[in-house]
Amino acid sequence: MPGGRLSHQERRAIAAGLNDGLGYAEIARQLDRPTSTISREVARNGGGRGYRADHAHYATSSRARRARPQTPQRPSDTDQYAERFATIMVEGGLPRMAARVLARLYTADSRSLTAAELVTALQVSPASISKAIGYLEQVGMLHREPDPRRRLQHYVMAEDVWQQAWKISSRTNLDWAETAAEGAELFGPDSPAGRRLAQMADFFGQLADDMSGGPGFDVIDDALTVLAAYREAGRVIEDERAAAVLGWSVDRVKTALELAATTRLSPEQRADLAAGAE
Incomplete structure (x- = not known):
């Protein structure tokens, strides 16, 4: 039969x-x-x-x-790299899903991705993507841009994403230092808890100072802001005019350019400043 x-x-x-x-x-x-x-x-x-x-x-x-069961597709080399990249960021303290989203944005051909594209690429729920996006927006590592043709939101990684991450880490260390110092004062310097908290406050205070680059760290941001004003104007503008446009003092403009150009800018940033000053 x-x-x-x-x-x-x-x-x-x-x-x-x-x-x-x-x-x-x-x-x-x-x-x-x-x-x-x-x-x-x-x-x-x-x-x-x-x-x-x-x-x-x-x-x-x-x-x-x-x-018929579908044969799972083997991850591509770029997919595997993105996941390794995300793992490194997780080990550095970034939430796992936020790290995976950021890794996909960083390795994408396009400058932005939609939520649907992230859901497909990461094989997770829309809710997981939404939570990760919310975190990354909160810490200034990405922003949204509406699609002019469709009812979609595109997620774009901040150009200074790693500088933002560095600042967040520095602020976190400073928060720890301040909280520990408050505890040391509460328990008293002669108590075991007070001594431990005072030691913690000193450690994280020094770490925050090191990460922020000391008193001159904000000069980098100021210098790049002045440079952006130069580019917007299409020429080098007088210090007084730059100060008026930015709402700064003239001394702040001068200090930012003088100190940052010689101490804390990368070679590329110094070259930009030199070009802007010509």
Whole structure:
């Protein structure tokens, strides 16, 4: 007795037998099939009056394709790299999903990605993406841009994303130092808890100072802001004019350019400043 799936020809024989008024047992005998096979085939595909051989054959094939397990796609080299990149950021203290989103944005061909694209790429729920986006927006590492043609939001990574991350880490260390110092004062310098907290305050206070670059760190931001004003104007503008535009004092403009150009800017930033001063 043959086994396996019914062929297209067998289904045509079943349809012909039903049209001739034959019972399931007789059709099964003619096809050398179990009666149960014929009865299930007819029941699944329209019943005795509605059975159509062609429709039954293609419908069964379609069900089989849907039921066939899909072979999972092997992650590409870029996908694997993005996940390794995210792991490094997680080890540095970034929440895991936020790190995965940031890694995808950093390695994408496009300058931005939508929530749907992130859901597809990371194979997670929209809620997980939304939570990660909210965190990254809160700390200034990305922002939203509306799509002018469709009702979509594009997520764009901040150009100074790592500077923002550095500042956040520095502020966190400063918060720890201040909280520990408050505790040391509360418990008293002679108590065990006070001594431990005072030591902690000194450590994180020094770490925050080191990370912020000391008193001249903000000069970098000031210098780049002045440079941006130069670029916007298309020329070097007088210190007094720059101060008026930015709402700063003239001394602040001069100090930012003089100190930052010689101490705390990268070679690329110094080159930009030199070009702006020409």
